[in-house]
Amino acid sequence: EIVLTQSPGTLSLSPGERATLSCRASQSVSSSYLAWYQQKPGQAPRLLIYGASSRATGIPDRFSGSGSGTDFTLTISRLEPEDFAVYYCQQYGSSLTFGPGTKVDIK
Amino acid sequence: QLQLQESGPGLVKPSETLSLTCTVSGGSISSSSYYWGWIRQPPGKGLEWIGSIYYSGSTYYNPSLKSRVTISVDTSKNQFSLKLSSVTAADTAVYYCASWAYDAFDIWGQGTMVTVSS
Numbered sequence: 001e002i003v004l005t006q007s008p009g010t011l012s013l014s015p016g017e018r019a020t021l022s023c024r025a026s027q028s029v030s031s032s033y034l035a036w037y038q039q040k041p042g043q044a045p046r047l048l049i050y051g052a053s054s055r056a057t058g059i060p061d062r063f064s065g066s067g068s069g070t071d072f073t074l075t076i077s078r079l080e081p082e083d084f085a086v087y088y089c090q091q092y093g094s095s096l097t098f099g100p101g102t103k104v105d106i107k
Numbered sequence: 108q109l110q111l112q113e114s115g116p117g118l119v120k121p122s123e124t125l126s127l128t129c130t131v132s133g134g135s136i137s138s139s140s141y142y143w144g145w146i147r148q149p150p151g152k153g154l155e156w157i158g159s160i161y162y163s164g165s166t167y168y169n170p171s172l173k174s175r176v177t178i179s180v181d182t183s184k185n186q187f188s189l190k191l192s193s194v195t196a197a198d199t200a201v202y203y204c205a206s207w208a209y210d211a212f213d214i215w216g217q218g219t220m221v222t223v224s225s
Contacts, residue, residue: 001170032210033210035210035211035212037154037212043217044203044215044216044217044218045154045203045212045215046215047211047212047213050209050210050211050213051209051210051211054209056209056211056213057213088153088154090154090211090212092210092211095156095169095170096156096159096167096169097156098153098154098155098156099153100153101153101154
């Protein structure tokens with residue numbers, strides 16, 4: 001089973017700042033099979049990025065994904081108030097697993 | 108617009124079987140474009156994939172839950188279902204159903220809380 005590690009656990013930033021979230025896999029993951037989700041309290045997760053770098057329908061272009069192999073990154077170029085949430089990465093290759101999440105909170 | 112809605116008991120006794128149904132609207136569960144999945148989230152914790160199914164009935168399960176999980180599909184009702192046997196308090200969670208496309212879960216239900224308690 002591929003284990004995903006996300007860092008940092010919590011990221012404290014101000015609106016307008018840039019957020020950089022990391023997702024590291026215990027084995028190489030095909031870029032096609034790496035996704036990112038956003039989850040707000042009391043809500044279901046929302047797909048942001050699939051295929052490591054493709055934005056899902058309706059996702060603003062301030063969200064971008066990059067990476068390959070074992071290291072992947074989600075970048076939010078300028079944080080909007082509605083972006084403060086928990087972000088999960090997920091891989092599908094060797095079974096399907098989620099990372100533990102990164103919480104982006106207001107500084 | 109595809110929509111998914113979970114339904115089922117909110118309280119299950121230890122050692123019994125948890126049963127949930129996901130009703131798909133706005134599209135056909137028999138679409139070749141989608142797989143269908145179940146994911147759960149214990150209170151205050153992260154996401155765990157339970158398993159997925161294709162309309163043909165092909166299933167894929169999380170190895171850690173495989174011995175207790177059955178996922179089935181009813182194309183006549185546009186629904187798919189989850190059964191988790193021999194539940195314990197560790198199975199207390201919000202259970203989500205979701206559609207799988209573009210190699211990711213693209214549409215999610217709102218989730219349903221299931222508590223395992225006597």
